[in-house]
Amino acid sequence: MWQTLDDFYWTYQSLIHGIGVNGILALSIYVVLAVGQLSLGQAAFMGVGAYTGALLTVKFGTPFAVSMAAAAAVPALIALVVGGPTLRLTGVYLAIATIGLGEITRIVFLNWDYAGGALGLSGIPEKGGVLAIYGTLAVVLIALILVARSRIGRAMEAMREDEAAAGVMGVNLPRYRMTALVVSSGLAGIAGCLSAHVSSFIGPNEYGFETAVTILSYALLGGIGSPVAPVLGAAILTLLPEVLRPLADFRLMVNGLIIVVAVLFMPRGILPWRIARTG
Amino acid sequence: MRVLSKLMLAAAMLAGTVAGANAQDKTPVKLGAIEILTGPNSRYGIAIQRGFDLALADINKAGGVLGGRPLALAYEDSAGAKEQALNAARKLIGRDRVPLILGPTLSNEMFAAGPVANERKVPIVGTSTTANGITAIGPYVFRTAMPEADVIPVTLKTAQSKFGIKRVAVMYGNDDAFTKSAYDVMKATLEKLGIQVLTTETFGSKDTDFSAQLTKIKGLNPDAIVLSALVEAASGIALQARQLGIDPKVFIIGGNGLNSPKLGEIAGASADGTIVGSPWFIGKKDPANQAFVTAFREKYGDSPDQFAAQAYDTLFIVAKAIDAAGAPDSEKIKDALIKVKHTGVMGPFSFSESRDPADTSGVVVLTMKGGKFQLLE
Numbered sequence: 001m002w003q004t005l006d007d008f009y010w011t012y013q014s015l016i017h018g019i020g021v022n023g024i025l026a027l028s029i030y031v032v033l034a035v036g037q038l039s040l041g042q043a044a045f046m047g048v049g050a051y052t053g054a055l056l057t058v059k060f061g062t063p064f065a066v067s068m069a070a071a072a073a074v075p076a077l078i079a080l081v082v083g084g085p086t087l088r089l090t091g092v093y094l095a096i097a098t099i100g101l102g103e104i105t106r107i108v109f110l111n112w113d114y115a116g117g118a119l120g121l122s123g124i125p126e127k128g129g130v131l132a133i134y135g136t137l138a139v140v141l142i143a144l145i146l147v148a149r150s151r152i153g154r155a156m157e158a159m160r161e162d163e164a165a166a167g168v169m170g171v172n173l174p175r176y177r178m179t180a181l182v183v184s185s186g187l188a189g190i191a192g193c194l195s196a197h198v199s200s201f202i203g204p205n206e207y208g209f210e211t212a213v214t215i216l217s218y219a220l221l222g223g224i225g226s227p228v229a230p231v232l233g234a235a236i237l238t239l240l241p242e243v244l245r246p247l248a249d250f251r252l253m254v255n256g257l258i259i260v261v262a263v264l265f266m267p268r269g270i271l272p273w274r275i276a277r278t279g
Numbered sequence: 280m281r282v283l284s285k286l287m288l289a290a291a292m293l294a295g296t297v298a299g300a301n302a303q304d305k306t307p308v309k310l311g312a313i314e315i316l317t318g319p320n321s322r323y324g325i326a327i328q329r330g331f332d333l334a335l336a337d338i339n340k341a342g343g344v345l346g347g348r349p350l351a352l353a354y355e356d357s358a359g360a361k362e363q364a365l366n367a368a369r370k371l372i373g374r375d376r377v378p379l380i381l382g383p384t385l386s387n388e389m390f391a392a393g394p395v396a397n398e399r400k401v402p403i404v405g406t407s408t409t410a411n412g413i414t415a416i417g418p419y420v421f422r423t424a425m426p427e428a429d430v431i432p433v434t435l436k437t438a439q440s441k442f443g444i445k446r447v448a449v450m451y452g453n454d455d456a457f458t459k460s461a462y463d464v465m466k467a468t469l470e471k472l473g474i475q476v477l478t479t480e481t482f483g484s485k486d487t488d489f490s491a492q493l494t495k496i497k498g499l500n501p502d503a504i505v506l507s508a509l510v511e512a513a514s515g516i517a518l519q520a521r522q523l524g525i526d527p528k529v530f531i532i533g534g535n536g537l538n539s540p541k542l543g544e545i546a547g548a549s550a551d552g553t554i555v556g557s558p559w560f561i562g563k564k565d566p567a568n569q570a571f572v573t574a575f576r577e578k579y580g581d582s583p584d585q586f587a588a589q590a591y592d593t594l595f596i597v598a599k600a601i602d603a604a605g606a607p608d609s610e611k612i613k614d615a616l617i618k619v620k621h622t623g624v625m626g627p628f629s630f631s632e633s634r635d636p637a638d639t640s641g642v643v644v645l646t647m648k649g650g651k652f653q654l655l656e
Contacts, residue, residue: 010369010373011374012366013369014369106454110453111453117459118459119411120456199361199362199391200390200391203361203387203456205455241358245355249316251317251358252358
């Protein structure tokens with residue numbers, strides 16, 4: 001029995017890791033979407049976190065905790081710098097600016113020979129694992145639920161529904177937007193670092209536009225009514241290709257079909273309900 | 280919600296079926312294969328699958344392995360994604376309990392799946408992974424694909440001795456591990472041969488406009504263009520080079536990415552004169568190769584490429600190793616693989632100490648004429 005369980009865990013280890021990491025990424029996009037912004041830079045921030053963490057571990061042998069802290073801090077710092085000019089933009093304009101940011105990051109990694117260039121960085125030691133991933137996910141999830149229930153959460157929701165009205169009511173818009181971007185970048189960086197340390201290899205093309213859209217789709221499928229919803233969306237989208245494996249050639253088709261149907265019939269996400277308020 | 284509950288059910292069913300039942304006599308020996316069977320890179324994976332299937336039929340017709348047990352292959356699709364290759368490797372090892380894995384298709388995928396197989400001491404044999412450092416992953420990682428580091432020097436040396444090239448321009452796709460790693464070999468070889476590099480230009484693997492780089496190259500007037508690219512980009516470069524008026528005598532010397540019939544189909548006469556090195560050539564005259572090409576055309580109505588040929592040989596090599604090992608046991612197969620000697624459609628084959636192909640005598644240099652590759656005479 002124990003042996004069977006152990007084998008089961010080993011077989012699906014990458015998938016279990018993937019669900020957790022993608023859950024954190026979903027929360028990272030949720031934080032931005034919750035204040036009514038649309039960012040497609042999450043993949044880039046994830047990449048910065050992954051490279052920061054992996055480079056520190058591989059080249060300098062720093063302890064995992066230090067790599068993690070740096071992987072959160074560096075993307076957050078970048079967000080702080082680029083946030084100033086880009087957060088003047090809203091809606092699609094912000095989305096386009098963040099796509100640009102993503103492309104720049106990708107090209108930097110491609111041409112940075114110290115970090116392996118196009119060949120990527122291989123031989124990253126396995127660290128963290130399931131405990132670190134799900135521990136982080138739980139802590140972040142609980143923290144975001146608490147925030148959503150608080151005064152800040154209400155302000156965020158007001159911004160999402162009508163920014164002008166929220167501003168008039170005294171919500172400090174620029175500050176909320178900036179905080180949301182910085183927090184979400186830090187989260188994406190942590191997710192990148194965690195996934196780099198369980199997959200032993202990272203390359204510059206993993207953090208491109210496609211990944212950004214995938215991250216966004218977690219929140220679109222799950223919904224952004226509460227922090228739990230995007231995490232569920234991430235779990236479903238990560239599991240789907242593996243669950244559908246027996247379908248062989250029709251796998252990707254059915255995968256796409258399920259997503260289209262879900263979005264058509266549940267436009268507010270699978271879990272549209274909001275968190276009850278306190279305070 | 281209904282979709283969700285069905286998914287949950289499917290997940291539970293998947294979880295329930297943990298493969299058991301070890302093989303007895305006459306039960307098939309099942310090996311795993313991870314290839315790209317769907318998505319934009321599926322033509323590589325499907326060519327490999329066809330090569331395997333053809334070899335599988337031949338082996339089983341001749342009595343299978345281990346004195347009468349048929350060989351079987353469990354295919355898993357990686358769709359070209361690193362994570363999916365990793366999941367597939369874990370599934371094949373953990374649930375299907377295969378003693379050996381063939382594939383994955385791309386070097387990037389091998390960098391993810393290789394360490395997992397190595398950790399569980401299951402041999403994994405790449406048939407198309409040519410990048411540097413593949414077999415350095417660990418003692419259970421093998422490859423039958425000739426690495427770029429063995430093929431490119433032969434091509435460049437031939438170009439130098441036959442055409443007397445002295446000054447070249449280099450172009451490579453810098454956002455792809457495969458083309459970048461081939462470029463690294465080209466750079467080192469050009470230096471060693473004392474060929475002058477006038478300029479090194481880069482492009483992205485999805486670019487369609489190369490006029491800026493080619494205009495610069497035209498101005499420098501090189502003897503040849505050394506090019507590391509995937510076949511789509513390479514065809515675009517060949518076409519645009521001629522459109523920009525680069526002399527047709529300035530031929531292209533390509534890496535393994537250009538070694539595809541697609542180059543002639545897309546670029547036509549513009550690609551004439553292009554030379555590439557290849558571990559295999561469809562027109563090789565030996566009877567084994569002729570029989571393979573005929574059988575492949577009969578079964579699939581299509582000509583085989585080098586990926587199919589490499590896959591075809593690989594399954595025979597693996598079958599020989601299983602026979603030599605005497606049991607479908609990972610550890611024994613691994614020890615037997617390193618000693619296998621096989622003469623297949625690609626010529627004589629054995630593994631080197633580092634589990635790469637040891638023999639490079641099968642490498643041929645091809646040149647494009649009228650949209651088709653032929654042996655360089």
